[in-house]
Amino acid sequence: MxxxxxxxxxxxxxxxxxxxxxxxxxxxxxxxxxxxxxxxxxxxxxxxxxxxxxxxxxxxxxxxxxxxxxxxxxxxxxxxxxxxxxxxxxxxxxxxxIFKTAFIAELAEFSETSARILSEPDDAWGAVFLGEGFDPADGAHRIAALTRSPGAIYGAAGEDGETQGVGVMSFGAAWAGIHGMRTAPAHRGKGLAAAVLAAMGREARARGVERVFLQVEEANAARRIYRKAGFSSAWRYHYWR
Known part of the structure; x- marks a missing residue:
């Protein structure tokens, strides 16, 4: 690169x-x-x-x-x-x-399932992000940080009008970024993450953004979904503490 x-x-x-x-x-x-x-x-x-x-x-x-x-x-x-x-x-x-990058054009076509785009997280969005299977203290801090990110959008998807899968997209000087992808444990495997990713990709495409990045821990099974969405590895890093 x-x-x-x-x-x-x-x-x-x-x-x-x-x-x-x-x-x-x-x-x-x-x-x-x-x-x-x-x-x-x-x-x-x-x-x-x-x-x-x-x-x-x-x-x-x-x-x-x-x-x-x-x-x-x-x-x-x-x-x-x-x-x-x-x-x-x-x-x-x-x-x-793993630091991964993709083209917005491919991400936007990843799923045809609809998802909602919010300008700020609502209570249903927060309930998934802070819900079962996730550290609530860590989640609360992440919500606070991501809502300070200028122009961020929030994706939400679910069955019967409910919110069961969520994510965040930030917009920097050159790149969009994917953060906070979470699906309620009882609703995993239903394509909700794909729907959220694609909906945020379509919003980025409408804004004229061409490239997107995300960072995912090496052991995270979600890497499989990101590969299907068009993300490829740019490099791997470690935190040194």
Missing amino acids: RPAAVEALERDTVAAVAPPQTLEIGGWLVPLDNGTIGRARSAAPLSHDMGPEAVGEIEAAYRERGLKPAFRVADVPSLAAVREELTRRGFAPEQPT
């Missing part, structure tokens, strides 16, 4: 989760948040050719503010020196996550 695309993706990734403050230190984005969203509280390089020179300054910036230092680093050969420096400082890699 071209360096300019990597930088655009990282900037739009952080903007989507709307941390209270973001620093830029030595070519890194350093979001400052004490919540539960990893992307909102871990530093990420704006280039995959970054060296380790800024790691110490970034660690100090977190500690000076009473925050736990964390880094989000792609598993690419050109960042090996960064990972070596983090290891030397006592950090360890956790939570392997």
Whole structure:
């Protein structure tokens, strides 16, 4: 992926989760948040050719503010020196996550099942997002962060007019982003996630957006759905904590 695309993706990734403050230190984005969203509280390089020179300054910036230092680093050969420096400082890699991208045109045609698009989450949307099978404290923090994301939309789908599957789409300077895909446990396997993804894709297409990204933990079975929706892997990363 071209360096300019990597930088655009990282900037739009952080903007989507709307941390209270973001620093830029030595070519890194350093979001400052004490919540539960990893992307909102871990530093990420704006280039995959970054060296380790800024790691110490970034660690100090977190500690000076009473925050736990964390880094989000792609598993690419050109960042090996960064990972070596983090290891030397006592950090360890956790939570392997896949960064995926797709074309909006393909996503918009993924499902013909209808879904609703909301300008803000309603009570039924929140009930799924905070419901059975999900951590309510983490969910509440994620809703608060995502509703701060400028222009975000909220997808909702279900049977008989109910809301049983939900998702969020953010709009950055260059990319749309998919976040918060959740389906109530009793209604999984009914195509609700596909309906939500496609509906949000159609909204993005209407806005003239061409590309979309998402990030999914490596062990998450939802990767199968995203592959069918046209997403392909851009890179894998770990959180270093």
